[in-house]
Amino acid sequence: xxxxxxxxxxxxxxxxxxxxxxxxxxxxxxxxxxxxxxxxxxxxxxxxxxxxxxxxxxxxxxxxxxxxxxxxxxxxxxxxxxxxxxxxxxxxxxxxxxxxxxxxxxxxxxxxxxxxxxxxxxxxxxxxxxxxxxxxxxxxxxxxxxxxxxxxxxxxxxxxxxxxxxxxxxxxxxxxxxxxxxxxxxxxxxxxxxxxxxxxxxxxxxxxxxxxxxxxxxxxxxxxxxxxxxxxxxxxxxxxxxxxxxxxxxxxxxxxxxxxxxxxxxxxxxxxxxxxxxxxxxxxxxxxxxxxxxxxxxxxxxxxxxxxxxxxxxxxxxxxxxxxxxxxxxxxxxxxxxxxxxxxxxxxxxxxxxxxxxxxxxxxxxxxxxxxxxxxxxxxxxxxxxxxxxxxxxxxxxxxxxxxxxxxxxxxxxxxxxxxxxxxxxxxxxxxxxxxxxxxxxxxxxxxxxxxxxxxxxxxxxxxxxxxxxxxxxxxxxxxxxxxxxxxxxxxxxxxxxxxxxxxxxx
Numbered sequence: 001x002x003x004x005x006x007x008x009x010x011x012x013x014x015x016x017x018x019x020x021x022x023x024x025x026x027x028x029x030x031x032x033x034x035x036x037x038x039x040x041x042x043x044x045x046x047x048x049x050x051x052x053x054x055x056x057x058x059x060x061x062x063x064x065x066x067x068x069x070x071x072x073x074x075x076x077x078x079x080x081x082x083x084x085x086x087x088x089x090x091x092x093x094x095x096x097x098x099x100x101x102x103x104x105x106x107x108x109x110x111x112x113x114x115x116x117x118x119x120x121x122x123x124x125x126x127x128x129x130x131x132x133x134x135x136x137x138x139x140x141x142x143x144x145x146x147x148x149x150x151x152x153x154x155x156x157x158x159x160x161x162x163x164x165x166x167x168x169x170x171x172x173x174x175x176x177x178x179x180x181x182x183x184x185x186x187x188x189x190x191x192x193x194x195x196x197x198x199x200x201x202x203x204x205x206x207x208x209x210x211x212x213x214x215x216x217x218x219x220x221x222x223x224x225x226x227x228x229x230x231x232x233x234x235x236x237x238x239x240x241x242x243x244x245x246x247x248x249x250x251x252x253x254x255x256x257x258x259x260x261x262x263x264x265x266x267x268x269x270x271x272x273x274x275x276x277x278x279x280x281x282x283x284x285x286x287x288x289x290x291x292x293x294x295x296x297x298x299x300x301x302x303x304x305x306x307x308x309x310x311x312x313x314x315x316x317x318x319x320x321x322x323x324x325x326x327x328x329x330x331x332x333x334x335x336x337x338x339x340x341x342x343x344x345x346x347x348x349x350x351x352x353x354x355x356x357x358x359x360x361x362x363x364x365x366x367x368x369x370x371x372x373x374x375x376x377x378x379x380x381x382x383x384x385x386x387x388x389x390x391x392x393x394x395x396x397x398x399x400x401x402x403x404x405x406x407x408x409x410x411x412x413x414x415x416x417x418x419x420x421x422x423x424x425x426x427x428x429x430x431x432x433x434x435x436x437x438x439x440x441x442x443x444x445x446x447x448x449x450x451x452x453x454x455x456x457x458x459x460x461x462x463x464x465x466x467x468x469x470x471x472x473x474x475x476x477x478x479x480x481x482x483x484x485x486x487x488x489x490x491x492x493x494x495x496x497x498x499x500x501x502x503x504x505x506x507x
Contacts, residue, residue: 087115088124095121095142100128107133107156113140113163123150125172132156135181141165145172148195152177162188171198173218180204187211194221196271214239216291217270235260240267245274257281257301264288269296276300285321287311292321297331299352305333327364332356340364345372347392354378357401361385370394370415377401386410391418391446400424407432407448409461414438418446425451429496431458439480449482456496457483 080087084103087096096115109128112120120140125147128134134154139146141163150172151157157179162168166188173195176182184207185199191211196218199205205224217238236243242262259282262269266286271293274280280300285292287310307316315322317339320332327343329336334355338345340362347369350356356376360383361368371394373379379399386408393416396402402422406429407414414435419425428448430436436457438445449455462474483489486505490498 082112082115084109085111085115087120089118090121095119097122097124098127099124101131104128104131105133106131108136109134110138111140111143113142121145123147125149126152129153135159137161139163139166139168141167143168145170146175148172149174149177151175151179153179155180157182160185162186166190169193171195173197174200177201183207185209187214189213192216194218196221198222199224210238212239214241215267217241217243217268217293219271219293219295221270233261234258235262237263237266240265241270242266242268242273243270244272245277245280247279259304260284262286262289267291269293271295272298274300282306284308285311285314285316289314292330295348297321298348302331302333303335303355305331338362338365343367345369347371348374350376352376357381359383361388363387368392368395371397373399375399384408384411389413391415393417393446394420397421403427405429407435409433409458411435414446414448416446418448419450420447422447423451426453427456428452428454429456429458431461433461433474433476436461436480437476437478439482441481441485445482449480453501455483455487455499457499459492459495459497 081102085101086099088099089096095118098111098120101109111123114120119142121142122145123139123143126149127147128137128151129149130153131151132155134157136159137151137157138161144167146168152174155178158181160176160182168188168191170193171191174197175195176199177197178201180201180203182202183204185205186209189211190213192213193216194214198218198221200220200223202224208222222238222243234245234247236246245258245260256279258277258280260274260280261284264286265288267288268291269289273293273296274283275295275297276299278299278301280302282304283297283302283306285307287308289311290313292314303319305316305319305321307314307321313324314330315324318336320336321330322328322342323330327341329338329342329345329349332338332350332353334353338359338361341364342362343364344367345361345365349369349372351371351374354375354377356373357378358381359373359379363385364387365385366387368388368391370392374394374397376399378401380401380403382396382402382405384406387410388408389410389412391411391414395418397417397419398421400421400423403424404427405425409431411432412434435445435448439449457480462477464472464474466472483499486501487499488502490500
């Protein structure tokens with residue numbers, strides 16, 4: 001009996017386990033054993049979507065009348081949705097930003113001017129990005145800003161219609177990037193700024209109307225549409241902006257030297273407008289220009305720069321461009337002598353100026369931008385000051401003629417590839433304790449010592465001088481790991497210890 005009882009008990013336990021297993025089956029074709037969410041394989045395909053846009057793919061989608069109590073097919077709509085789009089109230093509480101469309105399979109959208117009684121003033125970043133079936137969109141007069149990548153990669157988008165009284169001011173970077181079917185755009189009359197790559201890759205865009213109000217254009221904003229706007233000078237203008245130079249001569253022949261004269265009334269030179277144009281030897285900037293874009297004159301063949309004396313933002317001296325308000329050297333040439341009073345040398349200011357041989361940084365300069373002297377292949381001598389505390393990435397990269405440099409005690413950081421490619425840099429003087437400590441096996445001091453044969457390290461690099469003239473030793477004091485590994489330490493002379501590279505210690 002006892003044995004029979006145990007057998008019956010075992011059968012009952014097995015039956016109970018089977019019941020639990022059945023009860024736990026969610027009907028999805030998979031079994032949830034680890035509290036994980038499992039989808040049916042059919043859930044990978046949207047309802048009604050047969051791969052061609054679904055049943056709504058050809059419908060015009062417009063928001064319902066908003067009476068504050070709208071209920072759609074999925075229940076009550078929240079305060080940030082009208083059933084078609086979602087919105088976010090701006091921080092000032094005065095208007096809404098359209099965040100996205102609820103149904104991304106629609107082919108047409110009419111964006112409403114109002115939501116919840118307040119204007120829709122902006123289209124958010126990436127709001128319609130990759131809307132694969134979108135062909136037409138209407139943008140109301142209330143919208144002033146179109147965000148970054150708002151319509152990017154909408155490759156079937158053919159038509160963008162702006163309200164006749166549109167207040168649009170700004171179009172963000174890559175807003176219509178690779179809208180390959182877009183063949184016509186009439187920008188509203190109040191547009192002032194178009195971001196980099198805004199219409200880049202719009203390979204069908206052959207009809208483009210740009211208002212006179214336009215004041216800022218980012219790099220390659222209209223790279224597929226500018227050919228129709230070429231002036232006889234070869235300079236492309238959109239609105240009040242000098243956008244780009246295009247070689248109007250036989251492309252199979254070397255381009256002749258170009259002396260660019262920017263038209264009076266131009267307010268800006270676009271980002272990268274003349275970048276890489278080695279045939280550009282001269283530029284004349286009128287009084288009306290108040291903005292010169294990033295890299296607008298980088299990597300050119302400029303030898304002469306002239307700014308109209310009536311210009312209140314920029315001035316020229318020593319064949320260079322400077323700003324009045326910030327004391328920034330924006331662009332220099334081979335003949336430029338940096339004057340005292342300049343406080344900043346901009347990024348790329350002398351990049352690719354192959355004729356530059358000597359540079360003395362005056363005491364007034366406190367900042368030098370990244371790649372400021374990159375690829376200056378004739379640069380042999382550089383004198384830094386004690387006010388510059390950081391040497392940024394690429395500052396002297398590929399300056400292949402640079403033979404010697406002194407790093408002042410005030411330098412706290414040498415970044416990334418600051419001296420990468422300086423193959424002739426055989427002699428280095430270091431007064432900075434921070435650079436000594438950073439010169440480790442990973443070359444964290446910007447490749448400063450990579451090609452050096454002789455390094456002079458200041459004997460007082462780790463001395464801390466107090467306000468009363470007293471001297472104490474920096475507790476961080478130690479020798480450079482890189483020097484110890486690959487150099488022989490010599491004697492001290494004239495306040496410097498000489499380190500000489502030992503070929504037997506080569507890695």
